Amino acid sequence: MEILKTNKYYMFDIEVNKPLDERHLKKLKKAIVEKDLGEHFPIDVIVKDGKLMVVNGQHRFRVRKDLGLVIYYKITNLTLEEIRSAETNTKDWTxxxxxxxxxxxxxxxxxxxxxxxxxxxxxxxxxxxxxxxxxxxxxxxxxxxxxxxxxxxxxxxxxxxxxxxxxxxxxxxxxxxxxxxxxxxxxxxxxxxxxxxxxxxxxxxxxxxxxxxxxxxxxxxxxxxxxxxxxxxxxxxx
Known part of the structure; x- marks a missing residue:
C-alpha cells in the first residue's frame, strides 16, 4: 500500500473513537522530537465526504500537526464500520x-x-x-x-x-x-x-x-x- 505525505492538515478529519490520552501525547511528542520515524508508521485514513478521515493514528496526527511536521498516511480499503468493529474488539478498551x-x-x-x-x-x-x-x-x-x-x-x-x-x-x-x-x-x-x-x-x-x-x-x-x-x-x- 502506497505511503503518501502532505503538510496540508486541513485535508484531514479525525475520527475520535476514544478520547485522546494527554499523557500518551506528551510521550509521543518527546519520542518524535528525539527521532522522527513517521515515514515508517503512517496513519490510516479513509476518504469520506471529500476529506481524509483519520481512523487509526489520531495521537500521531495530533502530535505531528502540533510540531508542524509532514503527515505520512496511507488510504485503507476497509469501510469505516469495519474499522469500528475491529476497534471495539480491542482488548485494552475500558x-x-x-x-x-x-x-x-x-x-x-x-x-x-x-x-x-x-x-x-x-x-x-x-x-x-x-x-x-x-x-x-x-x-x-x-x-x-x-x-x-x-x-x-x-x-x-x-x-x-x-x-x-x-x-x-x-x-x-x-x-x-x-x-x-x-x-x-x-x-x-x-x-x-x-x-x-x-x-x-x-x-x-x-x-x-x-x-x-x-x-x-x-x-x-x-x-x-x-x-x-x-x-x-x-x-x-x-
Missing amino acids: KSDYVHYYAKMGVSSYILLQRLEDIFQMKFGGYSSTLFTISTDKFNKGEFVFNEKDFDRVSKILRLYLDLVEIFPFKPDKKVLIAALRYVLTVDGFDREYFISKIKINKSLLSPAILSDQYLEQFEKIYNYRNQGKKLLLRKIK
Missing part, C-alpha cells in the same frame, strides 16, 4: 472507552452514561457492576439498555457516595461502599438527609469494610442510634 464510543455513535443508553461521567467526573470501571446489572459482552457490543429512570437511580447513588466520602475519616473502597448505598436507597422510609447528619455526628464509629454488608451493619447502628422514631433495618435480610 468500559469508559465504550461509553464514549457508542455515545458518539448516538446510542441513547451510552449518551446517558456519558452524561453521568461528565456530571460526577467518574469514569466507569470495575465498580460499574455494583451500580447496575451488566453483561460485558452486550455492553461492549453497544447493546446495553439504560434509560432515564436508571439515570435518576444511579445519580442518587453517586451523589450520596460523593457526600459520604467527604465525611468518612478514611478512604473507603469505592466498589464496596457503592454496593452498600445501592441497597440503602431501596429501603422504605430511608431519610437521606437524616442519614448524612447522623454520619457526620458519628463518623468515629465508621471503620473500613471489605464487604458491603459490613457497611450496612455500621450504617444501621448509626442511623438508629438515639433515634426516637421507627427503627430502620438497613441490613439485608438473609
